[in-house]
Amino acid sequence: MKIIFWGTRGSLPAPLNGSAVRRKLVNALVKAAGQDLDTPEKAEAFCDESLGFADWSTFGGNTSCVQVDTGGPDYLLCDLGSGVREFSLAALGRHGPAAPQTYHVLISHVHWDHIMGFPFFVPAFIPGNNIRIYSCHPKFEAAIRAQNHEPCFPVEFSALAASIEFIPLEPGVPHDIAGAKVTGMAQLHGGESFGYRIEQRGKTVVYTTDAEYKPDDTGQMDRTVAFFKDADLVIFDSMYSLAESISVKEDWGHSSNIMGVELCQMAGAKQLCLFHHEPVNDDDRIAGILAETLRFEEITRSGEPLAIRAAYDGLALDL
Numbered sequence: 177m178k179i180i181f182w183g184t185r186g187s188l189p190a191p192l193n194g195s196a197v198r199r200k201l202v203n204a205l206v207k208a209a210g211q212d213l214d215t216p217e218k219a220e221a222f223c224d225e226s227l228g229f230a231d232w233s234t235f236g237g238n239t240s241c242v243q244v245d246t247g248g249p250d251y252l253l254c255d256l257g258s259g260v261r262e263f264s265l266a267a268l269g270r271h272g273p274a275a276p277q278t279y280h281v282l283i284s285h286v287h288w289d290h291i292m293g294f295p296f297f298v299p300a301f302i303p304g305n306n307i308r309i310y311s312c313h314p315k316f317e318a319a320i321r322a323q324n325h326e327p328c329f330p331v332e333f334s335a336l337a338a339s340i341e342f343i344p345l346e347p348g349v350p351h352d353i354a355g356a357k358v359t360g361m362a363q364l365h366g367g368e369s370f371g372y373r374i375e376q377r378g379k380t381v382v383y384t385t386d387a388e389y390k391p392d393d394t395g396q397m398d399r400t401v402a403f404f405k406d407a408d409l410v411i412f413d414s415m416y417s418l419a420e421s422i423s424v425k426e427d428w429g430h431s432s433n434i435m436g437v438e439l440c441q442m443a444g445a446k447q448l449c450l451f452h453h454e455p456v457n458d459d460d461r462i463a464g465i466l467a468e469t470l471r472f473e474e475i476t477r478s479g480e481p482l483a484i485r486a487a488y489d490g491l492a493l494d495l
């Protein structure tokens with residue numbers, strides 16, 4: 177499988193502003209002082225060798241949308257945050273508007289940051305495309321339809337030209353979707369949320385966002401460890417620091433980087449991807465959280481190392 181991240185922020189989009197770009201530029205110029213960078217090739221090499229990711233790039237600002245490429249002809253997406261617009265433009269660029277495609281979409285829950293991209297999902301406007309939207313959430317169809325309704329949007333849902341189906345899923349029951357086995361799990365989050373375990377050709381991805389974990393709830397912890405068991409990749413809601421998640425933001429329905437490490441270690445997962453970044457956190461802060469997470473994994477490791485990275489818009493992983 178190949179995993180492509182099109183949106184990685186939580187709660188609302190957080191685009192890079194001019195002041196942040198300026199800070200990156202000033203920082204890079206200071207670090208480049210005295211360097212011979214008179215060609216693009218030398219400048220590229222300097223970025224790769226002497227600057228950190230947060231110095232020359234950005235984790236991005238779009239909300240949740242992750243593509244799971246199973247190698248088949250159909251597309252499989254997790255959530256319809258603002259990142260789905262970028263995905264749809266890339267898909268149209270690949271196939272052109274005249275070649276119908278089938279898009280399968282798993283919806284974790286219906287808070288706006290996870291469905292707000294649908295009105296701008298270009299394939300929905302094109303005849304011949306098939307869009308199949310799945311969720312364990314009882315109100316997913318009503319929520320998605322409501323976005324395309326006046327006075328919120330000028331194009332009514334009934335005017336969309338693609339064939340669009342809504343398919344309810346039952347948690348704990350495996351379903352065959354886009355050539356993969358998909359199983360949902362209920363999560364602790366206001367208004368209900370569901371994670372998805374996606375298995376195909378011996379590889380497993382767990383997509384779990386907008387979920388809070390209570391260490392004292394052994395039943396919940398055991399269920400989660402079983403759900404994560406031996407996953408090749410866990411895409412994890414790490415919106416808060418550990419201190420935030422157990423104090424001022426307890427019961428807000430999100431988790432921490434530290435909890436992600438602990439659950440993955442208990443489950444024997446191979447890779448953890450920090451996801452659903454707090455919109456207040458800038459690139460330097462997210463890079464700092466990643467560094468803290470790597471150090472925590474190192475000092476708590478008891479077996480095979482857990483690979484850890486922070487998701488960013490445009491990240492592509494091969495499993």
